[in-house]
Every structure is written in structure tokens, then in C-alpha cells.
Amino acid sequence: MQGKMTFRSAWNILVGGLGLACLLVGYACVAGGLWSKEPVTVCLFVIPGLWMVFRAPLCRTWVDSRGVGYAGILAWKQFPWEAIEDITCEVRGGVLLTSAMPVIKLKDGRSVSLDELAGYTAGDDENARVSMQIHEMNAARRRCQSSSSQR
Structure with missing residues (x-):
């Protein structure tokens, strides 16, 4: 990548x-x-x-050849691709708003929410921005895994 x-x-x-x-x-x-x-x-x-x-x-999430990095208000974390099982969307519904946020599922069973990337919509509508970010992160993960298996 x-x-x-x-x-x-x-x-x-x-x-x-x-x-x-x-x-x-x-x-x-x-x-x-x-x-x-x-x-x-x-x-x-x-x-x-x-x-x-x-x-x-300075808060952001980045994806590179090493994995997914996260810099928040209080925490800084790096997750290597080898430790990541999947990146999914967690939806939390409410009466007026529904929140969707990317969640990194780790192979050790833990889940890490990328709260700063959360998106909010009215009702049960899908958040297109969050879905696009999850799709791009998973595509980068597949590219990195395929390039490392070709070596």
C-alpha cells in the first residue's frame, strides 16, 4: 500500500x-x-x-501499510494489520438520532470504537460517510494482506 x-x-x-x-x-x-x-x-x-x-x-485516524492509527483528545493508539480481524460499523439508535461509528475488531476479542469518526443521522438512515470510511479501511487492509502474502 x-x-x-x-x-x-x-x-x-x-x-x-x-x-x-x-x-x-x-x-x-x-x-x-x-x-x-x-x-x-x-x-x-x-x-x-x-x-x-x-x-x-490534531485528532485523526490514519491508515497506512502498518495498520490503523488513532489520535484522539486523550488517547493515541496504533493497531497493526496482523492484530485486526475486521473493521465494522456499530449503530446506536435513539429516538431522534442514530449514531454510526467505525469499530476495529481485534483478534484478541477486544473492540475499539473510533468515536471521533462517528456520524449522526435522523432515524434509521445509513450514514454514507461512515460507511465509505469503513469500506476504504477494509479495502486498505485487504491490499496490505495481499501484498504481504505475495512476498
């Missing part, structure tokens, strides 16, 4: 916006003199806000 496919989500913009809102609340607390009275309260807004503002643009 040549190159690397990268998948990002528009949710990263929302997370970055929430981080910016936390920073603004923290700034308002500092400007209002709360820092000297309640520094812990200010830190509860500033530290997560900084983390979200700087991590959100």
Missing part, C-alpha cells in the same frame, strides 16, 4: 470551540479577580480549554 489515508471529523471543530469557550470563561475569571480567591476554579476552565484547543486540530 502506498501513502497514508487520513480521516478527520467535523467534530474536531466543535471540540476546539468548546475549548475556546472554556478559555474565555477562565480569562473572564482572571480578569474579574477570581484568580486570587479561587485559583482551582480558574484552572478547571483554563487547563482543559488549552488541552482541547491544541489537541482538537
Whole structure:
């Protein structure tokens, strides 16, 4: 397999916006003199806000010849193709919205949800973006497995 496919989500913009809102609340607390009275309260807004503002643009899932990589807000993981059994779609239904997200099924029985790639639709409609991403990841897995078996 040549190159690397990268998948990002528009949710990263929302997370970055929430981080910016936390920073603004923290700034308002500092400007209002709360820092000297309640520094812990200010830190509860500033530290997560900084983390979200700087991590959100870096969140992504990538697929390359080594496997599937995941960089989220809190976790960084790499799954080699040898450890992956399948990549499927998990659908969680609700009253108004249905969420679909890619799930990596590992050979040891564990499942890892790629939450940052989740897509939401009204009702029971299939999420075309999530289905396309799963299809591309599985196609890359088959290409890598066929190229390694030809060696």
C-alpha cells in the first residue's frame, strides 16, 4: 500500500470551540479577580480549554501499510494489520438520532470504537460517510494482506 489515508471529523471543530469557550470563561475569571480567591476554579476552565484547543486540530485516524492509527483528545493508539480481524460499523439508535461509528475488531476479542469518526443521522438512515470510511479501511487492509502474502 502506498501513502497514508487520513480521516478527520467535523467534530474536531466543535471540540476546539468548546475549548475556546472554556478559555474565555477562565480569562473572564482572571480578569474579574477570581484568580486570587479561587485559583482551582480558574484552572478547571483554563487547563482543559488549552488541552482541547491544541489537541482538537490534531485528532485523526490514519491508515497506512502498518495498520490503523488513532489520535484522539486523550488517547493515541496504533493497531497493526496482523492484530485486526475486521473493521465494522456499530449503530446506536435513539429516538431522534442514530449514531454510526467505525469499530476495529481485534483478534484478541477486544473492540475499539473510533468515536471521533462517528456520524449522526435522523432515524434509521445509513450514514454514507461512515460507511465509505469503513469500506476504504477494509479495502486498505485487504491490499496490505495481499501484498504481504505475495512476498
